[in-house]
Amino acid sequence: MCALSRRAAITAAAALPALAVLPPARSQTQPASPPPAAPAALPAEKPLFGASLWTLPNGLTVVHAENRRAPVVAHYVFYSVGAGEDPAGKSGLAHFLEHMMFKGSPNVPSGAFSRRVAREGGQDNAFTSRDVTAYHQHVEATRLALVAGMEADRMASALFPADEIEAERQVVQEERRQRVESTARGRFREDWDAAFWGRQHWRGRPLIGWPEDIASLSRDDMLEFFRTYYTPANATLVVTGAIGREALEKLAVADYGGIQGRPAPYDKGRRNRAPAPDAPREERLMRRDPTVQEAAFLRGWVAPTLTGATPSEQAYPLEVLSHLLGGGQGSRLHEALVQSGLAVSAGCGYDGDAIGTGNLELFVTPRRETTTAKLEEAVGACIGTLLEKGVTEAEVARSIRQLTAGTLLALDSLGTAPRILGGTLATGLPLEAIEYWPARIRAVTRAQVEAAARAVLARPSMSGWLLPEGAA
Amino acid sequence: MSADPNAPGFSLPIQVVEGGGFTAWLAEDHSVPVVSLAWSWPGGASLDPKGQEGASALAAALMTEGAGDLSALAFADALRDEGIGLDFSAARDSFDGSLRALAPALPQAVRLARLAMTAPTLAEPDVARLRARAIARARQSLEGPRGRGARAFWAAGYPDHPAGRPSGGTEESLAALTVEQLRAALGRHLRRGPQGREGLLVAASGAITAAELAALLPELLGALPEGAPPAPPPLPDFRQFGTQVVPVASPQSFVLFGQPGLPVDDPDWEAAQVVLRILAGGGFTARLTRSIREERGLTYGIGAGLDVLFGQSVLAGSCATVNARVAELLGVLRAEWKRMAEQGPTAEEMEEAVAYMTGSQPLQFTDSRRTAATLLAMRRNGRPLDWLERRPARLAAISRGQATKLAARLLVPGQLSVTVAGQPEGL
Numbered sequence: 001m002c003a004l005s006r007r008a009a010i011t012a013a014a015a016l017p018a019l020a021v022l023p024p025a026r027s028q029t030q031p032a033s034p035p036p037a038a039p040a041a042l043p044a045e046k047p048l049f050g051a052s053l054w055t056l057p058n059g060l061t062v063v064h065a066e067n068r069r070a071p072v073v074a075h076y077v078f079y080s081v082g083a084g085e086d087p088a089g090k091s092g093l094a095h096f097l098e099h100m101m102f103k104g105s106p107n108v109p110s111g112a113f114s115r116r117v118a119r120e121g122g123q124d125n126a127f128t129s130r131d132v133t134a135y136h137q138h139v140e141a142t143r144l145a146l147v148a149g150m151e152a153d154r155m156a157s158a159l160f161p162a163d164e165i166e167a168e169r170q171v172v173q174e175e176r177r178q179r180v181e182s183t184a185r186g187r188f189r190e191d192w193d194a195a196f197w198g199r200q201h202w203r204g205r206p207l208i209g210w211p212e213d214i215a216s217l218s219r220d221d222m223l224e225f226f227r228t229y230y231t232p233a234n235a236t237l238v239v240t241g242a243i244g245r246e247a248l249e250k251l252a253v254a255d256y257g258g259i260q261g262r263p264a265p266y267d268k269g270r271r272n273r274a275p276a277p278d279a280p281r282e283e284r285l286m287r288r289d290p291t292v293q294e295a296a297f298l299r300g301w302v303a304p305t306l307t308g309a310t311p312s313e314q315a316y317p318l319e320v321l322s323h324l325l326g327g328g329q330g331s332r333l334h335e336a337l338v339q340s341g342l343a344v345s346a347g348c349g350y351d352g353d354a355i356g357t358g359n360l361e362l363f364v365t366p367r368r369e370t371t372t373a374k375l376e377e378a379v380g381a382c383i384g385t386l387l388e389k390g391v392t393e394a395e396v397a398r399s400i401r402q403l404t405a406g407t408l409l410a411l412d413s414l415g416t417a418p419r420i421l422g423g424t425l426a427t428g429l430p431l432e433a434i435e436y437w438p439a440r441i442r443a444v445t446r447a448q449v450e451a452a453a454r455a456v457l458a459r460p461s462m463s464g465w466l467l468p469e470g471a472a
Numbered sequence: 473m474s475a476d477p478n479a480p481g482f483s484l485p486i487q488v489v490e491g492g493g494f495t496a497w498l499a500e501d502h503s504v505p506v507v508s509l510a511w512s513w514p515g516g517a518s519l520d521p522k523g524q525e526g527a528s529a530l531a532a533a534l535m536t537e538g539a540g541d542l543s544a545l546a547f548a549d550a551l552r553d554e555g556i557g558l559d560f561s562a563a564r565d566s567f568d569g570s571l572r573a574l575a576p577a578l579p580q581a582v583r584l585a586r587l588a589m590t591a592p593t594l595a596e597p598d599v600a601r602l603r604a605r606a607i608a609r610a611r612q613s614l615e616g617p618r619g620r621g622a623r624a625f626w627a628a629g630y631p632d633h634p635a636g637r638p639s640g641g642t643e644e645s646l647a648a649l650t651v652e653q654l655r656a657a658l659g660r661h662l663r664r665g666p667q668g669r670e671g672l673l674v675a676a677s678g679a680i681t682a683a684e685l686a687a688l689l690p691e692l693l694g695a696l697p698e699g700a701p702p703a704p705p706p707l708p709d710f711r712q713f714g715t716q717v718v719p720v721a722s723p724q725s726f727v728l729f730g731q732p733g734l735p736v737d738d739p740d741w742e743a744a745q746v747v748l749r750i751l752a753g754g755g756f757t758a759r760l761t762r763s764i765r766e767e768r769g770l771t772y773g774i775g776a777g778l779d780v781l782f783g784q785s786v787l788a789g790s791c792a793t794v795n796a797r798v799a800e801l802l803g804v805l806r807a808e809w810k811r812m813a814e815q816g817p818t819a820e821e822m823e824e825a826v827a828y829m830t831g832s833q834p835l836q837f838t839d840s841r842r843t844a845a846t847l848l849a850m851r852r853n854g855r856p857l858d859w860l861e862r863r864p865a866r867l868a869a870i871s872r873g874q875a876t877k878l879a880a881r882l883l884v885p886g887q888l889s890v891t892v893a894g895q896p897e898g899l
Contacts, residue, residue, distance in 0.1 A: 069503040070838045102756070111766065114756040119824050121831015123755070138835050170769025177724035178772050178792045182894075183616045291721055293611035329548040338601060344608040365608055398549070406555025408574055411504045412678075414838035 047435030048407060049417050052245060053425070058261030059233025062252045063421050063431075065240040067411070073144050073241035074414050076136040077151055078422035080236070080268040081229035083207040084130045084355060088200060090221055092209015095128040096172050097222045101135065102126075103164050105154035110161060113150050120146060130207055131355045132426045138414055141242040148255040155230060156259045160222045169214065176208050184289040185296065188466040192298060195282045196359070196462050202273050203357060232256060233264035238422040241414060269307045269355065269428020276357035278302055280462035288467050294344070296466040297364040297375055303350060303456045305358040307427050315352045317452035318360060320444045322350040323399040324391060325382075326362060330398070333362065336382040342370045355427055360456055372465055383457055390450045404438040483861050484837055486847065489682045492690025495667050496674035497847045497857075498682060499837070505575040507678040508840035509692075510848045512569065513661045514670065515701040516562040517639030518782070520657065525634075526641015527649055527657040528562035530606050531594075534654065535560045537602060538593035539584075547584065556581045557841075560588065564639050565704060565782045566852070567661040572841050575679045582692050589662050590695045594651055607646045610638065617726035617792070620718050621893030625728040625788075628713040629889065633705060635781055664696040669854060671700040675847035678840040707782040711889075715802075718893040725894025726792045729805065731887040733778045733785030736853045742863070743870050743878040744778060749825040750817045751808065751883075752776035752789055757824065759808050764791065770801045780853070787882065798896035806885055813883035816876025830864040 051065040086093045104110035117124040122139035124147070137147040180186035190206050197204030208214070237256060239248050266272050279302055304312030312318075326333045326348020337343035344365040351358045366375045410416045424434050433440075487498045496509075520527045536551070536558055538544040551558055554577035560569050569589070573581035613619040623638060630636030641649075665671050672693070676685055710732045734744055752760045752775055764770045776789020793801045817825070837843050850859055892899060 067503070069501060070834050072834050072838060111756060111762075115824075118755050118757050118828045119831075121828055121833070121835070123832065123835060138838075140831060140834055167767065167769035171765055171772055174724070174769070174793060175772035177794060182618075182722040182724040182726070182792070185615075291615050293615050294608050328552075330545050339597075341600070344605050367604055367608075398553075402549075402552040405553060406557075406574070408504075409506060409555060409572070412506045412508075412572070412840050414835070 045436065045439055048410065048437065049240075049421060049435060051417075051421055051431060051435065053431050054249075056232065056252060056257050058257065058259055059231070059264060060252070060256050060259075060261075061236040061425060062248070063236060063238040063425060064243075064245050064248050065417050065421065066242075066244060067240055067414075067417070068242050070414075071141045071242050072138060072414060073141050073239060073243050074136065074138050074418045075144060075147050075151065076134055076238040076418040076422045077155065078132050078134045078236040078238065078426035079230055080132060080234050080426045080428070081265075082129050082131045082133055083205070083209075084202045084271065084273055085225075085229065086202070086205065086209070087221075087225075089213060090217060091205040091213040092172070092207075093217055093221055093225055094133055095208055096169070096214065096217050097160075097225055098126050098128045098133050098135075099168050099172060100160050100165070100222060101154055101158050103161050103168070104159045105150075106157055106159070107153045108150050110159075110164060113154070116150065117147060122147065128207060129423075130203075132423055134419075134422060134426075136415075136418065144239070144243060145251060145255070148251055152255040152259060155232070155235065155256070158226060158230070160219055160226070162219050165219055169217070172208070172214055173211065176211060176214065179208065180206065184292045184466065187289070188287050188296065188464075191287060192285055192300075192464050195285045195464070196280045196300060197277065198281055201276070203276055227262075228265050231262040231264070232259050233261050234268070236422050236426045238418040238425075240417045240421070267309075267428060268426060270309055271355055273356050276302070279460040282462055283460070285462065285464035286467070287465065288469050290469045292466055292468045295366055295368075295372075295468060297366060297372070297379075298361060298464045299379060299461050300359050300361040301456050301459060301461045303352075303358045303360040305352050305354050305356075306429060306433070307353060307355045314448075314452040314455055316440050317444050317448040318350050318456065319352055319403065319441060320396060320399045321391075321449050321453055322348045322360060323403050324395050324449065325386070327399065327402065332382055332386065333364070333379075336378055337364060337366075337375070340378070341367065342375055342378055343367060353424060353427055353429065372467075376463065386453055387458055391446060391453070393446050396444070396446045396449055400442055400444060404441050407438050484843075486857055487682050488857065489676075489685045489689070491686030491688070492694050493664070493667075494672070494674060494689040494693055496676050496685060496689060497851060498675070498680070498685055499677040499843050499847060500681065501677065501840070501843075502679045504840070505679050506572065506840050507575055507578050507676065507680045508570070508572040508844040509674065509676045510568070510570045510841075510844040511672060511674040511693075512848060512852065513567045513663070513672055513701050514565065515661055515704055516566045516568075517564050517637070518634040518704040519660050519702065520634065520641075523645060524649060524653055524657075525637050525645040526606060526610070526639070527653050528567060528661070529640045530602060530646065530649060531654040531657040532560040532562045532567065533602050533606070534594055534598060535588040535592045535658070537598045538595055539587040540591045542587065544593075544595070544598045547588075550580065550584055554580055556584065558585055558588065562639060564635050567701070570841065570844070578680070578688075582688055586692055586695060589693075592658065594654060596651070599651055599654070603646055603649070606641060607643050610641055610643050610646060613638075613640075617718075617720045617722045617724065617893035620720050621726040621728050621891050624716060624718045624893065625730065625889075625891040628716055628891065629710045629730065629786065630708065631711060633708055635707060661701050662696055663699040663701065664693055665698055665700055669852065670703075673848060673851045675844045675851065677843035677847065704782060707784055710786050712887050713889045715890045715892070715899065717896060717899060718891060719895065720893045722894045723795060724792050725795050725798045725892050725896045726790065727798065727801065728788065728790045728891045729776070729888055730786050730788035731884060731889060733787040734882065735784050736780055737783070740874070740878045740881070742866055743875050744882055746822065746825050746829065746867065746870055747812065747817060747875050747879045747882065748777055748787070749829065750821045751812045753825075757828075759812070760789075760805065763808055764801060764804055768800075768804065770797055770804070783853070795895045796897050798892055798894070799898040802890065802899075806888065809883055809888060810885045812879050813885060814880070816872065816879045819872050822870070822872055822875060826867045826870070829867055833860065833863070
């Protein structure tokens with residue numbers, strides 16, 4: 001039924017990736033991001049993208065990676081701001097503002113941005129995550145100056161026309177209904193985050209915002225947010241594809257160099273966020289929903305990440321642990337829950353490049369005949385055994401092999417390189433963290449995996465159930 | 473790909489490669505060390521006997537869960553240790569295989585694909601595991617307005633044909649499938665002949681030469697038994713069913729709309745693509761997006777297009793809106809349908825749409841899997857080798873008169889069938 005899932009370009013494709021599905025959309029096998037762990041000598045292997053990076057006098061970071069496969073370029077601007085920066089009581093502001101960025105700037109009338117890009121055979125879109133907001137276009141290579149000029153125009157001074165805010169607010173509310181309110185799993189995911197971190201904590205609020213907050217966001221809120229965070233020093237321009245470095249240097253100066261810079265609001269990797277709790281606020285969350293057909297179980301822990309002033313040494317080992325524990329067939333959870341017949345599926349996710357704090361999360365779809373008690377007992381036993389007896393060299397070697405085997409496949413698409421480069425650099429991580437990610441994963445030892453497991457899994461966790469009405 | 477950006481259109485050189493009695497289309501490209509292959513047989517879920525819905529889909533999924541002397545885990549590890557993607561699936565009207573591998577892993581990928589096609593184990597524990605997963609997915613797909621609506625829409629449009637049944641099966645049909653029935657589903661499809669639209673089709677893209685591909689084809693497919701899949705049951709016309717409401721507890725209704733489309737070999741096929749880009753295509757330029765999303769804030773996204781099945785197509789689209797505004801949305805939708813049917817596109821809209829469709833061609837060939845899938849789709853639709861190369865010229869030649877005439881033929885407001893899943897008000 002493929003055509004019915006085809007949406008207008010802005011839909012499903014990119015925005016707000018983690019909202020609607022139960023297992024959070026997380027990179028488990030993709031080059032996620034890495035820390036400047038030890039200042040070890042640069043690995044001898046070839047960098048993944050061969051990217052180079054420089055900074056304009058106004059503070060704009062420019063990243064370039066050449067790829068001559070087709071006569072096309074990808075042009076991305078990442079701002080180091082996301083839903084995590086929404087002010088208290090104004091959740092959804094970063095995302096609503098992203099929608100309004102298509103409503104005109106001094107030299108580009110409302111709606112004309114996408115129209116001009118399409119007229120030139122290009123595709124454009126944008127997305128908002130908790131940590132970054134990105135605007136992007138894919139175009140035939142000779143059209144790069146056109147899109148760069150328009151992007152720079154709205155970076156300098158987007159207009160946020162007052163008479164277009166109300167219709168767009170309705171669009172955002174419809175987006176919220178579609179992603180969250182019309183599905184039991186979307187509602188449960190939102191309840192889970194709120195219970196885990198706190199309903200008004202920056203980590204516990206939905207990226208798209210609470211409906212009452214969306215209803216009250218004003219044009220002044222947008223203007224202030226834009227003035228604070230949308231400035232060259234807080235942005236990363238990534239251009240990949242059929243263009244040489246010199247040509248991009250000239251173009252970046254010509255189009256973006258003249259934008260008057262305000263100082264960066266903060267360090268890109270640290271932000272000014274309130275501290276995150278070091279353990280979940282609740283122990284349990286139970287939800288029953290008459291529309292649910294299949295139960296879902298979640299168990300989560302707070303986990304450290306690569307970002308910030310002191311990148312966690314446990315981040316790479318946790319990526320390996322996550323694969324070893326819940327990376328499909330052959331993983332601990334798959335064996336204990338799926339092979340044993342207790343569950344239909346089981347997996348593990350870890351957002352190792354999140355700013356401020358991360359989490360490690362198990363997600364299970366039990367078989368109908370499995371009781372909640374029985375499933376939780378099996379999960380508990382699996383974690384208990386891991387903590388008590390550790391992991392084997394063979395398991396660690398297998399996970400490292402499988403995590404890194406397909407790294408070069410990242411070159412097999414136009415959008416992957418700029419997304420990884422921009423998404424990582426905009427959270428304050430160094431370029432080497434991407435270019436040499438496989439080497440850093442390969443350096444992880446069994447002892448490190450065990451230490452990371454103890455540091456995270458031995459701490460308090462939260463368990464949650466989404467159950468059909470009337471289930472045991 | 474050696475495309476000249478100054479050329480009027482994007483050119484993608486396609487080679488026709490023969491080896492061991494098999495023919496493949498190849499878009500060779502050594503810029504990235506990756507190879508993708510895609511192949512397919514006609515049939516798919518449409519060949520599942522009544523009561524055995526989901527047999528082809530479940531059997532396809534089981535092909536990579538143990539084969540030859542490899543257990544399910546050993547097979548999965550063999551793939552993942554080298555980053556190989558290998559996938560078999562059954563759609564409404566086809567049974568498909570695909571693989572993607574880094575060039576050094578290609579021999580291993582081909583060996584595993586051949587094993588999966590010629591010696592799948594279908595061991596009882598693996599059948600039980602995947603059956604449970606398929607049943608959970610079938611039930612889960614009916615949890616919200618989206619899944620419930622889609623199920624009802626297709627069932628109403630094709631009440632007496634497999635196209636109206638869920639290709640992944642239902643809880644009941646999946647629970648009753650036997651291993652023999654699953655083997656029979658594989659046996660219906662996995663055959664080596666004849667080459668062409670009635671049988672096996674193959675396409676490839678990426679870092680592989682014509683000679684290497686010629687040698688690979690018999691490796692991959694040579695051990696398949698003779699014969700071809702049986703002909704699928706003929707597809708009746710999409711039935712018009714008016715407006716159908718599927719009650720689902722939800723603050724927002726999911727709306728599907730559709731009517732009969734055109735066969736893929738209709739001479740106006742591309743004129744239809746132009747008209748539909750203008751009326752209901754992606755991005756922010758389409759009339760439906762402007763009037764329904766941008767002007768009225770009625771939905772997050774709306775789009776429609778020709779959904780191809782069995783060489784025919786259904787003009788189908790969807791969107792979602794708050795229950796209280798469903799009637800308003802349908803009113804605008806019907807008015808836009810009617811306006812395009814009566815007046816056709818403007819000259820400016822035509823020019824913009826053709827510019828997009830021509831200019832965006834190179835963007836469709838930046839990913840080896842997508843390129844292989846595109847070549848395969850061209851073969852399934854019976855397109856000639858120079859189809860892409862001549863496309864800009866064909867698009868440029870479509871006159872406003874032709875598009876307007878086509879719009880009147882294609883868009884019939886009275887034929888628009890609508891499924892609303894949710895708790896719509898005022899219908």
